[in-house]
Amino acid sequence: MFGATLLRMTFDPAPRVSVSDHVFGRLRDAIVSGRYAPDETLPGERELAGAFAVNRHAVREALRRLQQLGLVRVSQGGATRVLDWRVHAGLDLALSLARSGDVLPVETLVRDMLEMRACVGIDAARLCAERADPAVVAALVRAAEEYGDLAPDLDLMNKANIAIWRLVVRGSGNTAYQLAFNSLVAGTFAVGDVPPDARAAELLDVAGHRCLAASVASGQGAAAARHARELLTAPVTTPTSPTSGREARA
Amino acid sequence: MFGATLLRMTFDPAPRVSVSDHVFGRLRDAIVSGRYAPDETLPGERELAGAFAVNRHAVREALRRLQQLGLVRVSQGGATRVLDWRVHAGLDLALSLARSGDVLPVETLVRDMLEMRACVGIDAARLCAERADPAVVAALVRAAEEYGDLAPDLDLMNKANIAIWRLVVRGSGNTAYQLAFNSLVAGTFAVGDVPPDARAAELLDVAGHRCLAASVASGQGAAAARHARELLTAPVTTPTSPTSGREARA
DNA sequence: ACACATCAACTCGTCAACTGGTTGTACCAG
DNA sequence: CTGGTACAACCAGTTGACGAGTTGATGTGT
Incomplete structure (x- = not known):
């Protein structure tokens, strides 16, 4: 028990967040906090990839998750539009919101x-x-x-x-x-x-x-x-x- | 009204399902229906890609969505394990379930x-x-x-x-x-x-x-x-x- | 001047092959 | 039995390319 307490107090569980998780969290916070208004067009995948200094596929994975959460709607050929999360997002967003609050x-x-x-x-x-x-x-x-x-x-x-x-x-x-x-x-x-x-x-x-x-x-x-x-x-x-x-x- | 009915009855809303959506839906149904029991290990990404005859990235996107839905837990190096959706899945799963019922x-x-x-x-x-x-x-x-x-x-x-x-x-x-x-x-x-x-x-x-x-x-x-x-x-x-x-x- | 077909430049969708970090296991020396 | 090493399997991420769809401008005919 002593060891457990020591470990828990001393060391972090290692900040191992994957790249797509990072992008996902940032975009989610940006959308929920209103920095991207509903019906606004998100930057393109390549642009986002450049901004985050990551590969486009990582951005795609993040966008897929945002889409499933009901925060954006991507359409091939067209731009990805931001949805109104108060209307389209499901209860799972609450978890995602609570996880990295502040927003x-x-x-x-x-x-x-x-x-x-x-x-x-x-x-x-x-x-x-x-x-x-x-x-x-x-x-x-x-x-x-x-x-x-x-x-x-x-x-x-x-x-x-x-x-x-x-x-x-x-x-x-x-x-x-x-x-x-x-x-x-x-x-x-x-x-x-x-x-x-x-x-x-x-x-x-x-x-x-x-x-x-x-x-x-x-x-x-x-x-x-x-x-x-x-x-x-x-x-x-x-x-x-x-x-x-x-x-x-x- | 006649036109709407005709259209709805005659033409499908276009079967435009992306590859990753297909993989996602199949895996989701397989997990929810119990064909993959909880704590069971899913096949590897390459194997799944081969089975579905798609690229690995499509499988990755599908797995990301499954992970966010609380159906699987992927871990680098280790195998992706199936979670018990009755315990770990959120309310958004209901939508996903209803969308392609039968399961x-x-x-x-x-x-x-x-x-x-x-x-x-x-x-x-x-x-x-x-x-x-x-x-x-x-x-x-x-x-x-x-x-x-x-x-x-x-x-x-x-x-x-x-x-x-x-x-x-x-x-x-x-x-x-x-x-x-x-x-x-x-x-x-x-x-x-x-x-x-x-x-x-x-x-x-x-x-x-x-x-x-x-x-x-x-x-x-x-x-x-x-x-x-x-x-x-x-x-x-x-x-x-x-x-x-x-x-x-x- | 207006309506309409055409096309070029975007966008996302998918694919292939590669490198690197992590995990689990088998193995072996002590 | 313990501790360490070596290896294979896997996920994580990158690069580069091409196909598919959308959009807006362009050019043409009326």
Whole structure:
């Protein structure tokens, strides 16, 4: 353990970013930050390659990724146009945004992702309780029971918490929820440590997770949704302004 | 209208798929369908290039996109390993899945996306009503008023409907909701026409959309959420099997 | 003066062959 | 069994070239 701490504190994991990753990140930030307005034409591949001092193929790989992300639209013969990411980009952009922030206020992004986590988690808990797969439910109950054993270590609890919610989302049988959950988890991981205090309160609520699992196991969707709401809305309502309604808990 | 129908029925939208797109789609389907199990090693780039009879760069571009989608993890020197897309893939995969279905039951995927649309839309309506930007609210009210003018044409109404909800999501001020909404819209568009009847009932409910806009304009989050729920939950509860619990509505 | 076909100069799309850095494995001396 | 080396396989990146498509200007006929 001493060695691990020493290593983690002393040495970086090596800044090994590939060339195309570099180009991709720069262009993404430039587009999202608005330095390239929507409908504007990006420089040609050769020009970009010259500007970044890299090969054209590296630029092409970066452009392909930007295209898949919904940030640009390349067309053979024509110029590559910048798209409005607020309209064409998918949820995966959030991860990419969080990973190298600065371009968007990180606090707001984290709040948004926590809000979405609550929204999806609550409904997933309800669905999981209703159309439950026995195996998943059993795994969920077991995970919830073993959850308290990690009591003091917030890092471990966070991992276990993600595992629990992953089971819930899987149990919901909704692929879209599952994929969105992955995006959110990756995003919050990329952004580093989110609001520590509020999340800590949520993570340490071992009883709440047990109640959630029990509700799911007994097939009571409404109760599962209620418990999920109590767990998930705390981090989003506590640190932010008191605008969001507290009516649901009354 | 005759010409449009003729064109749509007669000619394909041009099978202009680039080589890298082809490789990408094939590999994606192979991975998602399970022909490549998680943790399995994909063939090398040269081997794949040989198998597809294309250049290695085309394979590289495809692999880059797969990596960004969270389907594989390539590492220099080592082999490219297949990841479990249920764990590592983001919501954008849903679009990619819907675009070339067959690999996953389309009905289920559509149901899932409609469910998620309802879940996100309801909360977005609530947030939009609470933290409203006057300009967006004004645009929303205007859009809702002009919505009924397109009464008979379901295609136009669908477009206008998307515009309305886009305003709602934008008004919510939640970037994650916005991005997820984009993913869902693109996915439902890609899958072609989703359950026509249920969606038609929703689309033709002009009064419901006006009520939603009015609730948002008056800043009543709960009412906006209720109207959004009435609009969005109809398509998901009506056409599916009666397995989903009806307790919540009782 | 206007409409239209033609063409040249871009752009992206694809390909071939090459060099270099990284990983994993097999092998061998101690 | 340990530690080091040698080698093969792989990914990463580069160079150079050609084909395919788009765009805008040019020239021509009406």
